[in-house]
Amino acid sequence: MVEQLIHTGERIDLVISDQEALDTVFVQEANSTLRIHLFRITKDGQPFNLNDTLHIRHDGTGCRTEIYALFLLRGTDKAALHTRVCHDKGQGTSAQIVKFILADEAQGEFFGEMTIAQDAQKVEAQQSNRNLLLSDTAVMRTRPQLEIYADDVKASHGASTGQLDESSLFYMQQRCLSREEGRRLLLRAFMADVVDTVEDEKKRQELMDAIDGII
Amino acid sequence: MHPQNKIEPRHTASFAMNTLLEIKNLHATIGGKEILKGVDLTIRAGEVHAIMGPNGAGKSTLSAVLTGNPAYIVTEGEVWLKGKNLLEMPAEQRAREGVFLSFQYPVEIPGVSMVNFMRVAVNEKRAYEGKPALSATEFLRLMREKKALVEMADKLNNRSVNEGFSGGEKKKNEIFQMAMLEPCLSILDETDSGLDIDALRIVSNGVNKLKTKENASIVITHYQRLLDYIVPDYVHVLADGRIVKTGSKELALELEEKGYEWLNN
Ligand SMILES: Nc1ncnc2c1ncn2[C@@H]1O[C@H](COP(=O)(O)OP(=O)(O)OP(=O)(O)O)[C@@H](O)[C@H]1O
Ligand SMILES: [Mg+2]
Numbered sequence: 001m002v003e004q005l006i007h008t009g010e011r012i013d014l015v016i017s018d019q020e021a022l023d024t025v026f027v028q029e030a031n032s033t034l035r036i037h038l039f040r041i042t043k044d045g046q047p048f049n050l051n052d053t054l055h056i057r058h059d060g061t062g063c064r065t066e067i068y069a070l071f072l073l074r075g076t077d078k079a080a081l082h083t084r085v086c087h088d089k090g091q092g093t094s095a096q097i098v099k100f101i102l103a104d105e106a107q108g109e110f111f112g113e114m115t116i117a118q119d120a121q122k123v124e125a126q127q128s129n130r131n132l133l134l135s136d137t138a139v140m141r142t143r144p145q146l147e148i149y150a151d152d153v154k155a156s157h158g159a160s161t162g163q164l165d166e167s168s169l170f171y172m173q174q175r176c177l178s179r180e181e182g183r184r185l186l187l188r189a190f191m192a193d194v195v196d197t198v199e200d201e202k203k204r205q206e207l208m209d210a211i212d213g214i215i
Numbered sequence: 216m217h218p219q220n221k222i223e224p225r226h227t228a229s230f231a232m233n234t235l236l237e238i239k240n241l242h243a244t245i246g247g248k249e250i251l252k253g254v255d256l257t258i259r260a261g262e263v264h265a266i267m268g269p270n271g272a273g274k275s276t277l278s279a280v281l282t283g284n285p286a287y288i289v290t291e292g293e294v295w296l297k298g299k300n301l302l303e304m305p306a307e308q309r310a311r312e313g314v315f316l317s318f319q320y321p322v323e324i325p326g327v328s329m330v331n332f333m334r335v336a337v338n339e340k341r342a343y344e345g346k347p348a349l350s351a352t353e354f355l356r357l358m359r360e361k362k363a364l365v366e367m368a369d370k371l372n373n374r375s376v377n378e379g380f381s382g383g384e385k386k387k388n389e390i391f392q393m394a395m396l397e398p399c400l401s402i403l404d405e406t407d408s409g410l411d412i413d414a415l416r417i418v419s420n421g422v423n424k425l426k427t428k429e430n431a432s433i434v435i436t437h438y439q440r441l442l443d444y445i446v447p448d449y450v451h452v453l454a455d456g457r458i459v460k461t462g463s464k465e466l467a468l469e470l471e472e473k474g475y476e477w478l479n480n
Contacts, residue, residue: 174282
């Protein structure tokens with residue numbers, strides 16, 4: 001596992017979309033900020049089989065961590081994400097938005113661990129995992145795990161896996177859109193909070209083009 | 216599956232020129248339960264037909280079946296729109312042919328902006344009619360013009376489709392979309408429910424302004440009051456999956472007074 005240090009007060013903004021599995025622990029010093037966008041987008045020809053491991057440790061107080069992850073998989077693609085966010089020091093925040101869109105026989109897995117140490121007071125930690133299954137044969141496994149030892153903290157997590165909303169699709173068809181167009185609009189809406197938060201405009205556009213090429 | 220190509224008009228001499236919609240012995244089920252049990256209805260261009268009837272009678276089911284909601288199964292009967300077989304078309308093609316439903320419960324679609332949605336909708340319809348897409352300026356002008364028709368607040372357009380709209384705002388938004396798409400057959404399913412007195416007048420005025428000699432509407436309502444604004448040529452009573460009585464607009468008054476029970480005898 002690679003260790004990367006984020007120095008006091010430093011801000012790091014990463015957009016990862018290559019095909020290398022991530023196996024990194026980020027150690028954050030006081031008042032540092034880490035933003036990570038992780039995109040795993042299916043490619044023609046080569047099926048995906050990736051396990052990403054992303055650990056974060058708050059080694060100083062007042063750290064911020066934002067994790068955004070989007071998995072767009074189809075065919076026999078397989079991908080797993082394991083995040084572990086350790087709030088070892090107080091006054092930190094972490095927010096995770098993890099989304100999987102699975103078509104065909106794709107399989108996705110999210111294991112999200114969060115720990116808040118006993119003297120890490122005033123921590124705010126959020127984790128959300130929402131997934132869309134576009135076929136009956138796609139499989140999603142989700143396992144959130146929270147360990148909270150401090151008492152003055154706010155921690156929340158939510159996970160849901162569902163399908164595209166049929167009543168929305170019909171409403172759009174009633175307004176002249178084909179099911180495919182409706183589906184595209186709903187998928188874009190679903191992905192928006194991960195895609196739109198990419199600050200680098202050029203990268204965001206590249207990602208949107210790659211996504212549009214698939215959906 | 217549904218054929219995507221345009222369906223050619225049926226050539227029969229008996230098909231009157233101004234007949235817009237012809238429903239014959241329509242039966243439909245949902246979840247294995249028969250809801251429509253033989254509906255017959257003919258609508259000519261220029262007409263307004265009101266459909267009233269008890270809760271659960273199948274009024275919304277009829278709208279859903281006419282607009283091609285895939286949740287319903289047609290087990291018997293025919294529906295012809297301007298001589299084209301409506302039941303063979305997928306939902307979007309029916310919409311492009313000019314069938315519009317103002318939903319009893321409009322759907323909220325978070326993350327899809329009203330403007331974007333309408334742009335796609337209008338241009339899809341235009342493409343189907345062989346017309347070029349509207350330019351950005353033309354589109355915005357059309358939006359402004361149609362919004363004025365239902366006195367819709369500007370802010371609503373920047374929001375996601377129906378998301379967080381009040382009940383009345385959703386209904387207004389339906390009529391706004393109807394104005395944008397200029398349908399030949401509009402089905403208004405309880406568009407009056409949830410509207411305050413002013414909104415009822417505004418929405419009805421909007422509907423009346425959209426009325427032409429070429430188009431027609433089906434107005435589903437529980438209240439005679441709406442029919443003071445949108446005056447129907449016919450009033451039908453749908454009960455237990457069938458049209459059990461048809462009359463003039465006075466029938467609505469009679470129903471208001473006596474309810475539906477007396478029709479059973
Ligand atoms: N999925 C379903 N499975 C079984 N029955 C259903 C299903 N959906 C609707 N129904 C039934 O179909 C019947 C007709 O419903 P519909 O919504 O068409 O009534 P309606 O005439 O529009 O009533 P309202 O005036 O209350 O709007 C009702 O009895 C309803 O319970
Ligand atoms: Mg109804």
